[in-house]
Amino acid sequence: MTTWSTIVIRCPKCDTTFTGTTIGSCGYAGKDTDFYPQYWGANPLPHFVKVCPSCNYADYPSKFKQGTPGQDVPKEEGLPCWRRYELVAETHRQQSASAFNLAQTLHRAAWGARAVDGDEPKEVEFLGQARELFQQALSEDGVPTEPDDLRPIITYLVGELYRRTGDASAAIEWFAKVPPMLNGDEKLDWLSKLVESQTTLAQESQKEKPSKE
Numbered sequence: 236m237t238t239w240s241t242i243v244i245r246c247p248k249c250d251t252t253f254t255g256t257t258i259g260s261c262g263y264a265g266k267d268t269d270f271y272p273q274y275w276g277a278n279p280l281p282h283f284v285k286v287c288p289s290c291n292y293a294d295y296p297s298k299f300k301q302g303t304p305g306q307d308v309p310k311e312e313g314l315p316c317w318r319r320y321e322l323v324a325e326t327h328r329q330q331s332a333s334a335f336n337l338a339q340t341l342h343r344a345a346w347g348a349r350a351v352d353g354d355e356p357k358e359v360e361f362l363g364q365a366r367e368l369f370q371q372a373l374s375e376d377g378v379p380t381e382p383d384d385l386r387p388i389i390t391y392l393v394g395e396l397y398r399r400t401g402d403a404s405a406a407i408e409w410f411a412k413v414p415p416m417l418n419g420d421e422k423l424d425w426l427s428k429l430v431e432s433q434t435t436l437a438q439e440s441q442k443e444k445p446s447k448e
């Protein structure tokens with residue numbers, strides 16, 4: 236169950252005070268194959284980030300100052316969930332955030348488009364942007380290796396995002412990179428199973444394509 240309350244915060248950029256929703260608790264039943272948590276009840280995803288209604292400055296709630304409640308305090312605007320995360324990515328880009336950080340934020344924009352807004356074109360657009368940035372992060376050693384080495388997981392994810400955006404052959408290529416990275420680590424059995432099932436799906440979608448004359 237998702238529980239929430241109202242907070243009053245102040246924009247660090249333009250000093251506007253506004254009210255927003257903050258999440259007390261939430262839970263999920265399972266995950267999509269690109270790790271989106273399938274939340275129970277109301278979807279908390281839009282409320283994990285805050286957007287200033289005056290200047291569109293957007294970030295995680297901890298980056299805002301505490302505001303003083305009062306009359307006529309504006310509310311956060313009803314932006315689409317994907318737009319909220321896109322604005323956060325813009326803030327972080329201006330702060331020279333890493334490719335990995337931007338990839339994660341834009342991946343959440345895609346989740347918002349899928350699970351909150353039901354906007355498939357936007358979902359595909361952001362999955363593509365996130366995939367490019369995850370690839371960049373892998374190529375410049377920007378994927379965390381401590382405390383856990385995330386490189387096999389992110390390599391799988393690049394494949395899965397290719398599959399979800401309609402490039403089955405690139406997906407299969409990326410999935411094939413994962414097993415040699417696992418070194419028989421039993422803790423990552425779940426990942427090798429996921430690689431197998433998603434490779435099969437990608438191969439099946441290739442067969443469904445009409446062959447070229």
Ligand SMILES: [Zn+2]
Pocket residue numbers: 246247248249250251287288289290291292
């Ligand atoms: Zn502002």
